[in-house]
Amino acid sequence: MSPPSHLPGPIEVERKFVPGPDVEKNLCALGAKLLEEITFRDSYYDSPDLGLTLNDMWLRRRGDSWELKHPPQRGARGHKGASTQYMELTSEDDILCRVSEELGVPCPLNIESFGLNEFATFVTRRRRFQLPLTENSNTKVVVDLDEADFGFAIGEVEVLVKTQEEVGNALKKVEEICKQLGVFRETPVQGKVSTFLQINRADHYRKLLEAHVI
Ligand code: V4E
Secondary structure: OOOOOOEEEEEEEEEEEEEEOOHHHHHHHOOOOOOOEEEEEEEEOOOOOOOOOHHOOOOEEEOOOOEEEEEOOOOOOEEEEOOOEEEOOOOOOHHHHHHHHHOOOOOOOHHHHHHOEEEEEEEEEEEEEOOOOOOOOOOOOOOEEEEOOOOOOEEEEEEEEEEEEHHHHEEEEEEEHHHHHOOOOOOOOOOOOHHHHHHHOOOOOHHHHHHOOO
């Protein structure tokens, strides 16, 4: 048997949900604890020909930090059914390398030098809950309840794993928690960025739909 393939960063396995009126009561019933309440601005960037997002690469500035979300396997999409799996790079050097590779340009000294355009910017108020570990499962599960400043609310259940081999179990876990919270749906739920684009940048949104990125 081949050894597990270790990756440079964790894989975020997530499932989004529409937060109904009972979600907080159900979180409480499952023993969830409020970990933090934070507010942050995300600004997303792409090249003029949309060379990042059309390949499912999401470069953002969250507060003062750069972050890049991309599918764990090259050429693949990060969404499978209604769940998603993305790796997140937070080191500026790693982001520079990955973005320059994707855009087919030499690696500049800093991200600003790519000359990218901001295509979405919004503020999110996030309440993050953590579910207790149980006797049967020591998987850490986090639930975020987000409210964006353009009048959009979304929830997500998230498990972080280190290897591709762990993704299958993580997918089962997020589904199970969505069911326990009474928010499970078979069909994908659109997130903040997609909704922002649908409202504000219909052309970009249409291109992403046509490329099966969203
Ligand atoms: C990956 C992605 C986008 C980037 C934003 O990712 P998202 O998880 O929606 O944002 P957020 O604020 O919850 O990030 P976190 O704090 O958890 O790191 S925009 C579109 N995608 C692709 C995508 C997709 N195709 N389908 C679904 C259901 N979600 C995202």
